[in-house]
Amino acid sequence: MSEINVLFDGYSIMSANEEEMTANCSCTLLKGSHNIIVDTMTAWDGEKIITALKEHDLNPEDIHYVVSTHGHSDHIGNNNLFLNAKHIVGFSISFRNKYYMHPFDKGEPYIINESVKVIPTPGHTLSDVTVLATSLQGEMVAMTGDLFEKFGDVENPKIWLEAGSEDPVKQLKNRLKVVEVADWIVPGHGSKFQVTPEIRQCLINQVGDSPT
Numbered sequence: 247m248s249e250i251n252v253l254f255d256g257y258s259i260m261s262a263n264e265e266e267m268t269a270n271c272s273c274t275l276l277k278g279s280h281n282i283i284v285d286t287m288t289a290w291d292g293e294k295i296i297t298a299l300k301e302h303d304l305n306p307e308d309i310h311y312v313v314s315t316h317g318h319s320d321h322i323g324n325n326n327l328f329l330n331a332k333h334i335v336g337f338s339i340s341f342r343n344k345y346y347m348h349p350f351d352k353g354e355p356y357i358i359n360e361s362v363k364v365i366p367t368p369g370h371t372l373s374d375v376t377v378l379a380t381s382l383q384g385e386m387v388a389m390t391g392d393l394f395e396k397f398g399d400v401e402n403p404k405i406w407l408e409a410g411s412e413d414p415v416k417q418l419k420n421r422l423k424v425v426e427v428a429d430w431i432v433p434g435h436g437s438k439f440q441v442t443p444e445i446r447q448c449l450i451n452q453v454g455d456s457p458t
């Protein structure tokens with residue numbers, strides 16, 4: 247099991263004239279048999295991340311895995327702080343100049359340890375991944391990146407669609423797949439929220455209504 251600490255809640259705020267968005271991603275630390283950081287914010291946030299890790303008695307070199315849920319700049323900005331870590335960026339897994347083949351494209355999860363795995367959840371980009379981890383309380387927590395933008399996008403799908411979706415049909419199916427197994431969701435740009443039966447039903451209905 248892992249101690250799951252959301253170091254920073256993500257956010258995204260559109261300007262009134264809709265020409266500019268202020269945004270940063272949720273950044274989560276998992277402490278357990280492996281120390282894992284999920285999504286490393288923008289390139290300007292390095293000092294913030296180092297300070298937050300210190301509060302958990304960790305230095306960047308203590309991190310074993312960095313997972314960027316996808317390759318956008320606000321999710322990879324500080325990957326180079328973590329030079330002892332294996333890097334998973336979307337479907338790509340590497341350490342230094344070595345790249346490891348893994349069939350995420352065939353739906354195969356990547357198992358980090360008995361309580362943490364990385365599953366393919368394309369849609370926002372065609373190579374998005376989600377981290378599923380069992381908490382100390384025995385609950386399943388999903389760090390979804392932008393598969394879920396924020397809590398409000400369950401009722402209002404325009405929010406995740408307008409945040410950019412390279413394959414909305416796939417994204418919708420993967421959103422349902424995640425709520426079927428997760429107790430909690432840490433979305434890409436909002437605070438952690440609990441998955442309720444109402445949320446599951448809402449997504450079942452949306453998948454039912456969608457053209458395939």
Ligand SMILES: [Zn+2]
Nearest residue numbers: 271320392434
């Ligand atoms: Zn994002």
